[in-house]
Structure formats: C-alpha cells, structure tokens
Amino acid sequence: MATASAQRIIQEGIARLQAVGMGHVRHEVEWLLSRLVGARPLELYLRDAPIPTPTVERFFSQIDARAAGIPLQYLLGEAEFFGERFAVSPGVFIPRPETEVIVDAALGFLRERERRLGRPLQLLDLGTGTGCIAVTLARALPTCVVVGVEVSWVALRAARQNVHRHGLSARIRLVQGRWGAPLRGGFDGLIANPPSVPSGQVDHLPLDVRREPRVSLDGGPDGMRELASLMEQAPRLVRGGGVVAFECGEDEVSELVRAASAASWVEAVAPIRDLSNRPRGALIHLR
C-alpha cells in the first residue's frame, strides 16, 4: 500500500471482510479504525495525515480477527446497551438489543411497584454477565438496590468494571455463585437472561456467536434446563406481588408460559414481545 490514507485502508478492510462473505461491513470497519486512531468515524475521511504504520498493522490484525469470526465487541472491548457503553472481553456474553426489550418490560412494572410500595426496590439479576441488566435497572430506578450474581470470574471482573464505570458501586452488589444459590429471598423483582439455546443447536449458531462462552448459551437438551431451575428458585427469592422477567429463545417462550401458568405461586404470566411482535421472554407476576 503506497500511502496509508484512512480512505484506502478502510476500503482494504471492507474488501477483506467481504472476501469471507460478510455483508454490511463498512460501519464495523470504520468503527475499528476510528477507535485505533482516536477520532470519530466521519472525521477519518477528513484527515490529511497518513495513518501511522503501527496503527495500520493493528487495524489489519483486527480486521483479520473479525474475518475469523471474533465478535466486533470483543475487538472494540465494549458493547452498547440501552444507549450506554459496557466493557466486554472474550469469555463474557455480549449484551444484546433483545435483552433491552426484557428490561424495558420489567421496568414498566417495577416503576409502578416502587410508587405503590413507597420504598426502594430490591432487585436481582441472575447471570449478570457484563452487568448490563443490573446497571440499567439501577440507572432507571435511582433508589433501588440490585444484586448481580455471576458464576464466571471473568464475567464478574467485567461486571465490576461496568458497575464502577457507571458510578453504581453503592447500589449494585456483585456476588460469585450459581443462580440464586448464594442468596436469601426478599427481592421485589428478578430479571435474567439465562442460556436457553438447545444444546444441539449451539454448534450451528453463527461463527461469532460461537466465540462467546458456551455456558451463556447452552440451555440443555431442550433449551429449558436453566429456565426450569430458575423457575424452581423464583418463589424462594421473590416476594409475593413481585415480578420475574426471563428472556429466552422464541421456541422456549411458549414452554415457559405453560410452565408458569401451571405454577402455584404465579398470579399471571404474559409473553414479552419485541417491536416486530416476536416473543422474546415472559413476564411472570407472583401471587
């Protein structure tokens, strides 16, 4: 490459990703370069100065990693959730827009619940990952206290970083453990995005999804193993009148709704749908 202008290396980056069959890559490529250069994506095109060689080399090594299926968010070291930035690294599940729908549905109920009870809510985020759910809840409900439980120490480190970054260390407590095992009850709400992909489908997920921790994806033979275990723990953890919001795959929603309707502690259950009306989880009200 004669001169390493931003324009030129962006073109080359796009070409390398397209060569492995990826589409709509301009945005990703601009993001990677702008992060390395420390400029906003549009500013890249206005620069006259050539990009320094070490930056060009780092850029292409990231492009090649992306071409090999490493998720963009792992290369950037962060992901966006509810308009906020969250640190993420390999070994940690990447926040998804689908989860925003679940948190939003839970918040609709929790705001009202807080008003009615007239005291700060105590909330529980099981399998906290980056901590994106816990942080979003704590930002939206400025007096609530959230406990985040996470089994993976790598994820717990990311969660700790994110809680700190958002200045919420006083209201979010992070605990290492498996689901509700380390906890006593008394929570007003439980929100979780447990693994719910049937084991046999995990190996057929897109390449970049398979770079995420399997433990965050694999929900056992029928995808329901962890959801069933959480359903068993929910009535011990959550107070009467409280709410449980679970995210799961479209195929698992009907099974979850069926199981909840049959449970003695459930007052009402409704599927949570996204903007295109696809079921993404369920909102379960406790008696």
Ligand code: GLN
């Ligand atoms: N709670 C985290 C999230 O929703 C992690 C979920 C998971 O690992 N399945 O992003």
